[in-house]
Amino acid sequence: MLNRERRESIRKRREQNKRDRQLISDLVEMRKKLGIEQVEIAQKMSVSQSTISRFESGQINPTQQTIRRYARIVGVSIEYRLVPDVEIRHVVQNVAVYQEIPYPQYGDTDFTVHYSDKVQA
Known part of the structure; x- marks a missing residue:
């Protein structure tokens, strides 16, 4: 698995x-x-x-x-958007350290998730 x-x-x-x-x-x-x-x-x-x-x-x-x-x-700016990624959340919960920050009150679908994909030896 x-x-x-x-x-x-x-x-x-x-x-x-x-x-x-x-x-x-x-x-x-x-x-x-x-x-x-x-x-x-x-x-x-x-x-x-x-x-x-x-x-x-x-x-x-x-x-x-x-x-x-x-x-x-070259005259442009780069914008970032954070969106939920259920697949990442699942992998992170099973493989690495995972910490979720409470959902902010603004926006219905965007939120920030802090995680580490490092697996402890």
Whole structure:
């Protein structure tokens, strides 16, 4: 049973990685449509052009701050939305430490869940 849950957790992580890569791909597409060169982005971010190239090609794993800075330079902002994920809650309860914060009074479906996916040895 744990193996199935672990495989599902790995699948979810891969899906999230795919969405992360898509976000960067969309940002690169916007940069190109606006006619902004990598060197311009690099100068504004105070990094080398090769760092931007590696960022865009997925050779490095950028921080959220780096992605937000890049997005601002191409004229967009990134919004986050927390939504219930019953599958994650189930896996976390069975595999890791789980702590739920009481539902806030605002919004009917959005809430925050803090959890750790680290399994104690």
